């Protein structure tokens with residue numbers, strides 16, 4: 001598929017995968033994107049997951065015919081992009097592999113071979129001319145691995161962005177880019193906001209007309225929308241106003257309380273997102289916790305701790321540097337409730353967290369006192 005004057009998409013769609021990177025549910029599959037630039041010299045950008053090597057090589061052959069590839073640019077060493085290097089070199093043994101020093105170390109680790117005879121080591125600012133096309137390599141460490149490089153083709157104004165600006169879902173499925181990209185960002189890249197900010201500054205001077213990510217569609221038109229979202233997300237700023245309620249419930253009493261709270265909040269004009277952490281796709285709840293400005297955590301005291309799904313959820317947030325939000329807490333316990341204290345402790349190192357004055361304590365089931373606390377909490381979330 002032609003996507004530029006001399007640039008072709010040669011990636012694949014994976015509909016067999018159920019868990020991406022071993023944990024993210026992808027009911028709409030995944031795309032592994034790869035591109036080829038046809039110039040006096042031919043450069044391929046990234047490979048695909050090993051199970052798709054033959055399909056990918058076939059796509060490549062359809063794009064370039066019987067010509068030889070001069071350069072294979074490896075931007076990122078996760079196997080969804082590097083898994084076909086071996087298969088590629090069997091067909092194009094004379095191609096140079098263009099990548100960072102750190103990538104070659106990882107190639108040896110992953111494949112037992114760092115392809116010494118094929119190496120072309122690049123670093124931040126390295127240039128490569130293919131003829132008409134002048135490529136600039138920009139290091140993007142920890143977006144989201146240390147060896148990552150992104151590539152700017154000055155000639156056509158195309159940024160090959162590796163995982164940045166990627167999304168869940170195959171390219172032959174229509175879905176909402178923003179939602180799947182938000183889940184992908186906070187699931188996979190979210191911890192590395194400062195590093196994303198550094199890369200956004202590095203690419204700021206480029207005249208970018210198209211973004212070609214390693215997953216998801218080629219982005220063109222209104223690029224400031226996509227770059228603006230990445231700026232907001234990587235600054236940990238809320239994108240939307242509203243309350244995310246994440247809860248667990250053993251016998252339905254905590255659920256009843258959060259439903260009452262949701263009702264009060266909606267009556268007060270708030271947008272509310274409700275997640276039962278035992279049943280939802282945790283990635284959805286994580287994305288919305290970062291997307292919205294307020295969060296309510298409601299759980300039971302369990303084994304002198306908190307319910308496991310809530311512990312997992314809070315850990316997902318804190319390890320991704322969750323910060324700068326208003327949080328309300330609801331605990332339920334039948335003899336020694338301590339969930340609010342445990343949840344607060346888990347969040348104590350998170351920056352700029354403002355807890356609501358009211359923490360709700362439920363003793364087994366709602367009563368007049370805890371209902372009153374729920375009403376207070378709702379008011380604080382509406383008025384704050």
Ligand code: FEO
Nearest residue numbers: 076078080163214
């Ligand atoms: Fe799409 Fe970090 O690999």
